Amino acid sequence: MKRLSHLSPDECVLLTAARLLDGRIVWRGQDGRWFDRVAQATCLTAEESAAALEEATAQAARQGVMGVYPVVARKGAPPQPVSMKEHIRAFGPTVHPEFSYAPQPEASS
C-alpha cells in the first residue's frame, strides 16, 4: 500500500474493516461508527489516521468488525480509493455491475 506519509494534497486516509456477521466491507465514518457505503467514510489526514486506527482497532470486537486497516483515497464524494483492490472493495466487483455498491449521491458525513 501507498505509504501514508506520502499523501498528495488531494488524498486522504479512510479506515476500513470487515463486518463479523456477514463479512461485508465497512468504512469508518461519523462518531466512529461503521457504514457499508464508502461515501460515509471519514476522510482523515495521515496524522489523524494513526490515532483513529488505534482507537478503532481497540473497539473493533465490541463494534462487530474485524481486520481494521487504513486505505489511501482521493478526496471526493464519494472518496475514491487509489488502489484497484480498494476500489473494488469500495464499489463492488467490476464483473458483476448488478452487485455494485452504488455510490451515495452526496456524502452524508
Add this chain to the structure above:
Amino acid sequence: MKQPVGHYAYESRDREFLQERIAEFEDQVKRRLSGALSEEEFKPLRLMNGIYLQVHAYMLRVAIPYGILDSRQLRKLAHVAQRYDRGYGHFTTRQNIQFNWIALEDAPAILRDLAEADMHAIQTSGNCIRNITSDEYAGAARDELMDPRVHAEILRQWSTLHPEFTFLPRKFKIAISGSPEDRVAARFHDIGLLARPSENGPLFRVFVGGGLGRTPVVGQELFDSVPEAELLATLEATLRVYNAYGRRDNLYRARIKILVQTIGIEPFREAVKAELAKMDLSHYRLTPERVAAIRARFAAPELHAVDDADAVLAQHQKEDPDFARWVQSNTHPHFDEGYSIATVSLKTPGDIPGDVTAEQMDGLADIAERFAFSELRVTHLQNIVLGHVRKDQLYALWQGLKELNLAAPNIGLAGDIVSCPGLDYCTLANARSLPLARKLGARFGDARLQEEIGALSINISGCINACGHHHAGHIGILGVDKRGSEFYQILLGGQAGDHASIGAILGPALSEDDAVAAIARIIDHYLAHRNEQESFLEMVTRLGKAPFKEVAYETV
C-alpha cells in the same frame, strides 16, 4: 432409496457424522458471533468447514468428491445459491463449487441444507488431503482402462480425517485417472495416480511432487506398477516421508514438490521403500472383497441404445450445422456405440468462466434427469460433463442447453478459458482475471473462428498461487501488480496431460488491453504461418517462443 448413478451411496453413519460436525460448527459460530471466540481462534475452525473470508463476504467452498453430482444435489446447490447467496455459484478447477456472498450466521443452516443431499465442505481447505479429483469421463470413455472412481472413493475414505494427516505441512492434492490419456493433470498434483487393469488385478502408476503455484514442477514417477493390495500402504508411506521431512518453517517451501526436488526422486523413493518395509502391510491390504463392497455402492447406468442412434444423430447434424458444430467440439466417444459423452460448456462467450446461475443449475438438473441418468460431473476445466447420453437424444439435449444459454460449442477451443476469481473476489490477488477472461472470450467467441484456430487452452490466474493453472495453459496469463496497477504476464507452451510442461514467460508484463491485443496477434501469427494440421501447441513447440514474442511486442 435408489442408489444414484456414478457416485457412492452414503450410509447412515456417514450422515450421522455430518450432523455431528454441523452441530459442532454451529456452536463454534455462535461463540464467534457472541465474541467468545476471536477471529484468530475461529479462523482454523471455519476453514475446516470450508468457510473463507474473502473480499466482499464469507465464501463457502462445497466439496464435490471426484467431481460427481446428481440432479438432487445440483438442485440443492441451486437452492443455496438462491436463498443464501446472490443467485449463482462458481465451479472451480478443483471440482468444487464456491459461493461468494455467504453470511457467517447462515453457514450452519447452509451446511444442514447441503447435508440433506449428502453434501458437505470437508476437505476443501486446510493442510489436509484435499478433495480427490478424478477423470470427468470416468466410467464412460471408450478409451478408459478402468473406472477410477471406486479407488477415488477408497482414497476419500482413507484420507478423510485420517489422524496422521489432518495437520500436514501444507495442503495435499491427489488426482486419479483410469485412462491412458491423462485427463486429470496427474503430473501437476502432489500425488497423481494412473490406474490400469492387469491379469493380477489393478496396477497404479504413481507420480509424486507435481504442482503449480509459486514453484511450478512437473511430477516425477515414483513407482510404475503398485498392485492394488499395496496402494494404501504406498500412499501412506509417501505421506509419512513427507510429514516427517517436509519443511514447516516456510509456507512456500512446504509442499511435497519442494521436498522431492531438494532430496531428489531416487532418495525419496528409497525413503518411501524404507518406510514401507517398517509397515505392517496386512493392515493396509486392499482385498478384492473390500474393493467389491465399495464398487457395489456405485450404481451403473442401465444403457439401452436404440439401433439407429447413429443414423438419427447424423440426420440431426445434417439438418442443423450449429448442432453439428457442437457435437464436433463438445462430445466424446462413449464405450457404448449408441451413447455419447456430452460436455456442457460453462464458458458462454462474454460470461464468467465457471459461473452458473441458480436457474441454470435447476435447468441442468432437469436435463441430467431427462437425458443422463441424473448424473453430472464437474470438470477440472470448469465445465460440466453428462456421462451417458443416447446419441439419438443429443439434439434434444442440445436444444435444452440452448434455452439455458449453455450451448457454446467451444470445449478445448479458444473460448474454453480457465480463470480464477482474481482481484474481484480474492484477497490474495494482484490483478483481476475475470475481465480479461471475458474480453478474450468475447474476442474469440465466434464459433467459426474457434473452429479454425483449433485446440487451444487459455488459462488465467490473478496471482502466483496459480489457481487458474496459468503455467499449464497453451497460453497462460498471470496477473501482477506494478506499483498499484494491474499488469499481465503472458506464458506460452504449457500443457497438462502426458507431456506435461510448464509455460515459458514471453516477456515484460502488459496492461490488460495490450495483453488482449498481444494474444490476438499471437493467434493471428499462428493462423498465418502454421503448417497443415499443425496445432497451436505444436507450432510453439516447433518454433520456440521467439517468433511469438516478436509479434506480441510488435507495437508496444
